[in-house]
Amino acid sequence: MSDPTPLLSVTGLNVAFQTPRGTAQAVNGIDFTLARGEVLCLLGESGSGKSVTLRALMRLLPEQRSRISGRVTIAGEDLYGLPERRVEDLRGKVVSMVFQEPMLALDPVYTIGAQIAETIVRHERVSKAEAGRRALELLEKVQIPSAKRRLEAYPHEMSGGMRQRAMIALALACNPAILLADEPTTALDATVQMQVLLLLRRLQAETGMAVIMVTHDIGVAAETADRVAVMYAGRIVEQGTAAQVLKTPQHPYATGLFASTVHAGLKDRRLDAIPGAPPDLTALPPGCAFAPRCARRREACDVGQPPKIRMADAREVLCVDAVAAG
Amino acid sequence: MLSYIVRRVLYAVPIAVGVTLLVFALLHMAPGDPVNAVAGPDAPADVVEALRRAYGFDKPLPYQYLLYLGRVVGGDLGVSVATGRAVAGELAQAFANTLVLALGAAVVGFVAGIALGGVAGWHKGTVVDHLATVVSLIGVSVPHYWLGMVMVILMAVELNWLPAMGMASGDAPLFGLEQVRHMLLPVLTMAVIPTGIVARSVRAAVGETLEREFVQALKAKGMRRGAVMRHVVRNVSPTIIAVLGLQFGYLLGGSILIETVFSWPGTGFLLNEAIFKRDLPVLQGIILMLALFFVLLNLVVDVAQAALDPRMRRT
Ligand SMILES: Nc1ncnc2c1ncn2[C@@H]1O[C@H](COP(=O)(O)OP(=O)(O)O)[C@@H](O)[C@H]1O
Numbered sequence: 001m002s003d004p005t006p007l008l009s010v011t012g013l014n015v016a017f018q019t020p021r022g023t024a025q026a027v028n029g030i031d032f033t034l035a036r037g038e039v040l041c042l043l044g045e046s047g048s049g050k051s052v053t054l055r056a057l058m059r060l061l062p063e064q065r066s067r068i069s070g071r072v073t074i075a076g077e078d079l080y081g082l083p084e085r086r087v088e089d090l091r092g093k094v095v096s097m098v099f100q101e102p103m104l105a106l107d108p109v110y111t112i113g114a115q116i117a118e119t120i121v122r123h124e125r126v127s128k129a130e131a132g133r134r135a136l137e138l139l140e141k142v143q144i145p146s147a148k149r150r151l152e153a154y155p156h157e158m159s160g161g162m163r164q165r166a167m168i169a170l171a172l173a174c175n176p177a178i179l180l181a182d183e184p185t186t187a188l189d190a191t192v193q194m195q196v197l198l199l200l201r202r203l204q205a206e207t208g209m210a211v212i213m214v215t216h217d218i219g220v221a222a223e224t225a226d227r228v229a230v231m232y233a234g235r236i237v238e239q240g241t242a243a244q245v246l247k248t249p250q251h252p253y254a255t256g257l258f259a260s261t262v263h264a265g266l267k268d269r270r271l272d273a274i275p276g277a278p279p280d281l282t283a284l285p286p287g288c289a290f291a292p293r294c295a296r297r298r299e300a301c302d303v304g305q306p307p308k309i310r311m312a313d314a315r316e317v318l319c320v321d322a323v324a325a326g
Numbered sequence: 327m328l329s330y331i332v333r334r335v336l337y338a339v340p341i342a343v344g345v346t347l348l349v350f351a352l353l354h355m356a357p358g359d360p361v362n363a364v365a366g367p368d369a370p371a372d373v374v375e376a377l378r379r380a381y382g383f384d385k386p387l388p389y390q391y392l393l394y395l396g397r398v399v400g401g402d403l404g405v406s407v408a409t410g411r412a413v414a415g416e417l418a419q420a421f422a423n424t425l426v427l428a429l430g431a432a433v434v435g436f437v438a439g440i441a442l443g444g445v446a447g448w449h450k451g452t453v454v455d456h457l458a459t460v461v462s463l464i465g466v467s468v469p470h471y472w473l474g475m476v477m478v479i480l481m482a483v484e485l486n487w488l489p490a491m492g493m494a495s496g497d498a499p500l501f502g503l504e505q506v507r508h509m510l511l512p513v514l515t516m517a518v519i520p521t522g523i524v525a526r527s528v529r530a531a532v533g534e535t536l537e538r539e540f541v542q543a544l545k546a547k548g549m550r551r552g553a554v555m556r557h558v559v560r561n562v563s564p565t566i567i568a569v570l571g572l573q574f575g576y577l578l579g580g581s582i583l584i585e586t587v588f589s590w591p592g593t594g595f596l597l598n599e600a601i602f603k604r605d606l607p608v609l610q611g612i613i614l615m616l617a618l619f620f621v622l623l624n625l626v627v628d629v630a631q632a633a634l635d636p637r638m639r640r641t
């Protein structure tokens with residue numbers, strides 16, 4: 001039961017994109033681990049590198065335009081040291097992804113049933129008929145009404161909520177150990193959002209899979225996460241348990257985001273409260289990237305990268321002001 | 327799907343009727359007495375009178391149109407002023423000859439265009455892509471009658487490898503070696519433009535599709551190259567079929583230059599002759615036939631698109 005090596009570990013991950021305006025440093029040396037069955041929420045403003053991080057975990061970034069360094073280990077295997085065919089075996093089988101916009105992520109000219117079944121056939125030695133039966137079970141599992149009829153439906157024939165349920169069914173088709181969900185409810189109506197989140201939480205509890213969920217919504221993080229990581233300009237500025245990070249944030253960026261919400265309640269708060277704009281990723285400052293917007297800025301902030309400080313309660317904060325353990 | 331096909335066929339009927347109306351009107355838009363146009367300038371008086379009665383030129387126009395429609399449906403397209411032979415027969419032969427040429431050029435052009443464009447789109451931005459783009463750009467820019475003449479001079483006159491003119495003699499089998507040798511130059515010349523246009527369309531469609539999110543999602547569920555390619559092909563095929571349909575239409579209708587350069591006895595050649603000899607019945611027949619063929623072609627393209635893309639079946 002107790003496995004010392006984490007299911008997923010990320011060390012010093014860097015991602016830079018070659019763009020016409022220069023090199024955009026989208027992810028800048030992030031470290032985190034994910035244990036079996038754990039739910040990690042990635043929080044941060046739009047553009048802070050959350051989606052890029054998720055795609056890096058599946059080695060899905062465009063090879064020609066991106067430069068990736070650091071180490072990603074999945075179930076003991078070094079993701080970036082594997083041959084492409086082995087990575088293809090991992091995708092959808094060990095790690096799978098729920099995309100933000102199911103309308104764009106599903107193939108418009110194949111039926112839902114066919115898209116789920118082909119995934120199963122791809123990874124498991126089963127007949128097409130058997131895969132079809134499994135697809136039906138999956139649609140029932142994600143509570144799509146009249147599932148049998150929906151197998152034959154095309155994406156455009158379904159509602160937004162239904163499509164996202166189908167996308168989730170597709171991602172779960174081969175019982176992955178890790179599910180990556182990139183803002184899975186952002187594209188949905190408010191009433192449907194909650195249902196889809198509850199569904200994800202129930203499925204996570206049932207299957208025991210580990211989940212990394214990207215969200216803008218602090219309320220969602222509070223309700224689903226075991227651990228929370230807050231990203232800013234491609235760095236994780238604070239990570240710890242959900243209770244630590246959301247209730248008593250230490251990093252000035254996280255404080256600015258959540259502190260005022262303690263009284264108002266955590267639900268339905270979105271991350272847009274701090275004045276100023278995120279930095280240009282093609283020209284990051286030598287010091288702390290948040291310093292220009294920070295109320296507690298000191299001289300030391302602009303000199304070099306802020307140290308990663310491990311606090312007494314084991315959370316990690318990227319700030320000169322944080323108090324180290326011991 | 328079936329109801330879509332039925333609706334689409336019903337929709338083609340008024341268009342086809344409209345075509346016959348226009349072609350009918352052609353006769354009456356020509357200056358002078360229409361009966362002279364059908365009978366020709368030197369027809370004896372009794373022939374003119376007989377024709378006037380047969381066509382009902384003394385009757386009101388709607389009645390004349392119905393007579394015309396009746397004859398067309400019965401396969402009677404009138405008589406050539408120049409040769410005195412039935413237009414339907416001449417047209418059928420010419421159309422078959424044109425079709426052979428167009429089909430040949432379509433096979434060559436579509437295969438080359440799809441291959442070139444597919445490779446370029448799949449490897450967008452690479453050397454292969456740039457090469458394919460240059461080739462297809464040349465394809466669409468070169469004037470093909472000029473290319474035709476250059477090919478004739480090179481292959482037929484200088485090297486004497488291939489015949490420059492016409493079809494093989496009447497009793498040669500339609501797809502025998504001799505016929506193929508005669509077809510080679512006009513077919514290759516005609517294929518150049520569709521190759522370029524198809525290549526460009528396929529490249530654009532494949533490139534755009536590869537950028538779409540669902541391709542990422544396919545990779546994210548572990549699909550290998552071949553499977554991703556299959557999805558891409560399915561997604562671009564409705565667009566490509568529309569392009570191919572249009573190009574085939576151009577090959578049929580636009581063969582007039584090629585057929586003239588190579589003296590190929592097809593509809594283009596016939597049309598050219600009919601215009602110079604003011605042979606109105608032949609002109610009418612060719613226009614009617616080509617227009618109806620376009621209606622049919624569009625019908626086939628639309629049905630094929632709907633079969634490939636479920637989103638198109640609704641309208
Ligand atoms: N394929 C790409 N090419 C160039 N830049 C990219 C690419 N993908 C993402 N980026 C850039 O990386 C940064 C982080 O993006 P992203 O991870 O999508 O942010 P978010 O936190 O909102 O998910 C953005 O500035 C974005 O423009």
Ligand SMILES: [Mg+2]
Nearest residue numbers: 050051052182
């Ligand atoms: Mg994102």
